[in-house]
Amino acid sequence: MSLKSVLESGSFAVTTEIGPQKGTETAEIVEIAELLRGRIAAANCTDQQSSVMRLGSMATCHVLLQHGVEPVLQMTCRDRNRIALQSDLLSGWVLGVRNVLALTGDLPSLGDHPQAMPVFDLDSVQLLWTIGKLNGGTDIMGNALKGKTDYFAGAVVNPGVNTEASFDLQLFKMEKKIKAGARFFQTQAIYEPDKFARFMKRVEGFGVPVLAGIIPLKSVGAARFMNKNVAGIFVPEPTIQRLAATKDKTQAGLEIAADLIKQLRGMCQGVHIMAIGGERNVPRLLDMAGL
């Protein structure tokens, strides 16, 4: 069942994320694909996440397809101009990719090639608009395609930004992304169900499925690091204390994540699990969350 049909059927969708490695080794991707097959609706393949150069998203999607896992091609505007973005969208379709997540992307200065030229010829909203053009049978200049795409396009939103202005700006941009063709949303990691409920209240009128982001915590240090450095992520102190009080941090992190998923289940249309190296634990987390 495709991600599109899972979301259209109204069942609670689970997506996860696979970050390719730096290099040509694919054994780990294959191993994780085998573990996840049948347990998730789709897996996102990240596109040079955090601007760190790695194996590409498209090749990772291809490996997942070979092993029976539906991929979501993450596509950022950081490294490619409008010609390359459109061409890669055509290539992805030919390889069997059916879902795209349109992102603007981080600045290269965050990654391991900080001197690289940031492209940003298009932004995420314009990329969604571009996907709509290709789905309609033309490129963005209006030239006809011989064989079009029919992508199921998604986008991201950060409900946890910490000023009123940013919160409103996220909602305005979300609306703009929907108008430009976004059919589903994945969010930044959520640790405060009450605040997320407030966000969902504001966006329910949009009528587009939202998959809440879940990052299982691995250590107290990691939680504090995210609080200090990652925009829109806030792990409340009681959650950090719950983790601190246990010996098996991995198990505790998964328990906290499973509890969150149970609380979020009634609020949104799915969850997007970003395990960040802990992908092997995702089936265990799904068992614990009753999914």
Place this chain on the structure above:
Amino acid sequence: MLLSRQKPFEQILGYLEGESKVFLLGCNGCAQASGTGGPVQVAAMKAKLTAAGKTITGTDVVDFLCQKALVKSRLSVRLNEIEPADSLLVMTCGVGVQATAASVNKLCHPACDTINLGGSRGEWSGSERCMECSDCVLETTGGICPLTACSKGLLNGQCGGARNGKCEFNPEKDCGWELIYLRLKSLGRLDKLLQFTPPKDRLKEQPAVDVMATTFWALERTAPAPQPKEVTAK
């Protein structure tokens, strides 16, 4: 020097749609030299807009519009003409539009595109920056340039990286889109945040030969090119 070129009149009229009263503002610096926003062009614009059914509440030509202190002191005595206006039409470079928009609590429409000179940037005394994209987008952003105020130059709104209203890449720098949001909110024009801005015409970011054609440039072009030495086989 910042070279500007007037936008097509139809585009300017489009910006003024739904508005009846406009205050016109020019500049005796680069805009006058560009032939886009000096006293002559401001008077011509007044005539054209009046013919198009708009009421011009007043006009002024300031030297120099890139200096906010000058703009504020000069406009403070014209408030009786600015207050009744729905908006200001600023006939200058992108810095002049931004400096004006930062000085008056009115929507400021850009009448010009600031043309790329191939790297010869002008100088500014304030915080406003113009990157001479030749395709001015200040109309949609409340007179704050998203190309220079946002680290990623995003045209369609904020990324997810702002913290405490500051940019993810530089905690000292305000998030440009938060500034745009606050400006539009104070103007009651948050609806502009829902307008889709299509991909930019990057071709316009290449300097055109005609704008590079200074006297020195012509001299360099007519000077004889160094001749390659003939290689003779021994």
